[in-house]
Amino acid sequence: MMTFYFHKYPFMRLIIPWITGVFCGDLFFDSSPGLFWGVLVFFLFFGLSMTFYFLQRYSLRWCFGVTTFALCFTGGWMGITWQLQQTTNHTFPKEEAVYRILITDTPQIKEHTYLCRALLRGHCDSIGTHPIEQKVILYLQQDLAVSRLRSGDELLVSARISLPANNKNFDEFDYARYLMRKGISGTGYVASGKWAILSSDLSSNLSSGGQALCLSLQPDRTSKHNLGTSLFYLRSMANSYREKIISLYHELGFNGDELAVLSALTIGDKTELSESIHESYSVAGASHILALSGLHIGLLYALLFFILQPVAKRGNTGKCLRSLFLIILLWAFAFFTGFSPSVVRSVTMFSILALADMFGRQSFSLNTLAATAWLMLLCNPAWLFDVGFQLSFVAVTSILLIQQPIYHLFTIKSRIGKYVWGLMSVSIAAQLGTAPLVIFYFSRFSTHFLLTNLAVIPLVTIILYIAVFMLSLTPISWIQTYVAEGVKKLLEILNLFVRWVEQLPYSSIDGIWLYQLEVFGIYVSLLLLFYYYMNRRYKNLITCLSFILLLAICHVTMSWIDRPQSSLVFYNVRGCPAVHCIESDGHSWINYADTLPDKQLLKRVVTNYWNHHHLLPPKEITADYKTTAFSRQQQMLSFHGCRICIVTDNRWRNKLADSALYTIDYLYLCKGYDGHLEELTRLFVPGCILLDASLSEYRKNRLEDECKQSGLHFISLSEEGSVCFLL
Incomplete structure (x- = not known):
């Protein structure tokens, strides 16, 4: 049955090896063979596949399938390799x-x-x-x-x-x-x-x-005005129109979060979005609303489809005209958004739907989706690694596969009940499909996504349609002003509702860590469950449950390997020198060396590391502090018998001593110390010297030379990156 299933969707059989080739080409790019050999292999498989196709022997049909698979795999590999090489083939001079x-x-x-x-x-x-x-x-x-x-x-x-x-x-x-x-x-x-x-x-x-x-x-x-830059001038023209639309919004009285959300919804401009509103939508499970993509293009497609319905009543010619107008208007909208990747892929998908409708084919299917993905990855293989690209296609795929089974779980008789449950089933299907990717990329799962989408999607639909109507009223400014007031009220309601959901108890689960292999395993498990649902065979259920058990064992094993261990960690964050003392139970103390540390920058850089090793939120230390295992006094730290001296000023300069006063394990030199290393070694006997990224290039080079002359072991964080010392 599965073989028959794939025969119904030929583009599914092409996109899987193509995606695999793009992924492997990116993964092994640094050690990848030259393009010449790749092109040679590509044409070899192309010749073999054509040979097996024209032989038309039933006994050799598997050979055609294998060579076509290899051809697509090689095509994806060469596509991403060529694209990355175009970026790295230029060497810049070292000097200004x-x-x-x-x-x-x-x-x-x-x-x-x-x-x-x-x-x-x-x-x-x-x-x-x-x-x-x-x-x-x-x-x-x-x-x-x-x-x-x-x-x-x-x-x-x-x-x-x-x-x-x-x-x-x-x-x-x-x-x-x-x-x-x-x-x-x-x-x-x-x-x-x-x-x-x-x-x-x-x-x-x-x-x-x-x-x-x-x-x-x-x-x-x-x-x-050479040909190579013509596309950039076209994009500049699109950006100028975007700026005019934003200026119009300002004139109509939109500002603050309302202006930011409206700009994101209509023209894909997210520069006005504040950190607070972005976080609110993320926690509430409505981040997809702010990313102009499939949902918004779908709503626009539905509106245009309805408006152009009278044109389609004139037979096949009318249908062709409607599809042509739809494609032109959708790409015109993409132009006004600056041809952002998310809009381009969505417009491409709906353009294919319009063409399918023109020829009387099934407009919305897995085959159409696979064809869209293949065409986009053929044009730009690197789009595979765009998070929005992955989420969009996974969401639509999961809706196509499991929305109907979820919808038929309950029988609803009332019209309103059917509408509400239909909306919920779509949301559940999309969330179920995208949850592994969302957790992998953002370490967060929004628990109230059903409640959020139940209200947000109808609100966004109304806002988007009225906003399009508002823009069309530009020649009639006095009516446009009244319509703008209604849009403002709707945006205020939308933002208030999202913030209310954000404040609900347990609105999101944060700090979740998934391994890349686990994400792949989860999707395999979902496919096995779907296959069991389609066939209802006992052995398929056993296979699925066995795979899930194996996946759970792998997760427990990898979590145990990456468990917290007593250690010291020094990060390469230029604006925030710090020493992180970690206990084996997950508790930790992060000691900031700077009086005004850039804590937000540090957290953005190292949050993944903390989630990976299942650390609890660290206690921030900026002054003297003492516990059983850890103590800080002035610039001296002690953790499980390991001593660290943080040097951030000149307090140790011009100090005289007959012999070294302190034996320390690590001497951490940061911005603020202007003396020589010799002045410190008269006071300390360091086991290792760490040069922080906050040091200027001149100071770092001078201290490195002094360490080499004195025969002292040193580590430059700006060159080596983060370092961890197990205790």
Whole structure:
């Protein structure tokens, strides 16, 4: 029966090996063979599959299946390998250099900088401009001139751009690989006075010192409109329209959380979302509402489908026209959202549905979903690793597979009851399918998701439809103002309801840790359960239960291996020097060396590590403290007999002693100490010296040289990453 099932959905048989190939190609990218050999293998399997297909021998049908599987696997592998190699095939100079860049997105304000996504047009020197065409992320120091930059501006910048790198902390998010998948080749910091505008409506606004830099180089401007950058200009145009819509929202009186949620719902702009509103929606289980994706495009598709219904009544020609209008309008909407990946994949899916409706085929099926995924991964294999991509397709797949079985568990006779239970069954199916991924990526499970979606989805539907009506009333401003007041009230109700759910007891379970292998095992278990439901055979139930038991044993075993152990951990977090003392029962003390530590940054970096090893929330220590196993006095720590000295100032400088006063295990040098190592070794006998990431490059290099001259063992956290010492 399963073989017949797969024969009904041929694209399912193609997408599985393609996804496997993309995953393996990314995993083994660093040791992957050259593209030449991959292309050779690809054409070998292509030739074999064509040979077996045209032979048309029933006895060799399995050979065609195997070679087609291998062909798709190799195609996925080569696709992601080629894409990643395009990002890593350029080497940047180690010293500061001058580059010509094109800003491709609206700069985003950060704490001390503006984040600019840009296209490197060329490397400038005394000879001329050498073309590069690589995407980078630049952090421009905040000043008045930077705040006026817009997408589409062309600049000259003087900066040291380097390949993306991780801080090598335990279980830290792989930011370098994330940027590689996004096509980002490098990152750099640009100080004030190190950039100048070349072409913009704001070209008169140059940063201080930028005018001289511009005049001294005089780069060639003839390459501005080459084919390679046309897509970026198209995106700039889309961003300008988005900004106009946001300006209209401001004029209509939207502000604060209402403006942020409306912008996220209608044009996919999430820059206005505050940390508090984002956390509220996450805890309540409504984060998918803020991510413009399948739900919103589906609602828009349904609205347009209804509006264009009279056109479809004119026979096959009318149906074709309706599908054509649907596709044009959906892609026009994608244009206004800046062609974000989540919108592109959703619009692609619904465009295929519109085409299927045009030809009278079943519009919404697993085969359509698999075809959409295959087409998208063919265009951009790296989308497989986008969390939104995974959640969208898993949610739709689970709805297609298990929504009907869940719905038929209860018989509801009333019309309202059927509607409510239908909505709940869809929510249960989607949540059941996406729960393993949500827990894996966010270590959180929202327990009140049914209550949230029961109210939120109808509210969002109404808000989205009225917002579209409101935008269409732009020529009639006095009516538009009244409609805007209604939208504000609905947004206020939506946000109040989400915050109310957030405050309910046990609204979410946090700190859950799932291993990657476990996520795969859970989905296999769900498929086995579904297979049993379809066949109702006793042996299938035994197989499923046995697999679940094996999965539970693996989880217990891996949890025992990763249990907490008495240890000291030093993290590579530049803005927050700290010593983490961990007990074997999960309790711990985190000692902040800085008087004003960036605790939020530290928690973002190391939360995964704490969840992985099942640690309880650590006790934060900033002053003298003492327990049976742990004590802190001034800059001296003692934990299970291990002594650590944290040096953050010059209190130990110019101290004289005939011999060393303290034998310590670890000497932790942080920003604030300006002396030489010799001054400390007169007072301490350290077993190991740790150089924190907060030290400047000059100070770090000088201390490293002094350690080498004295023959002392040292570890530089900025180079080695986090270190753990078992006690």
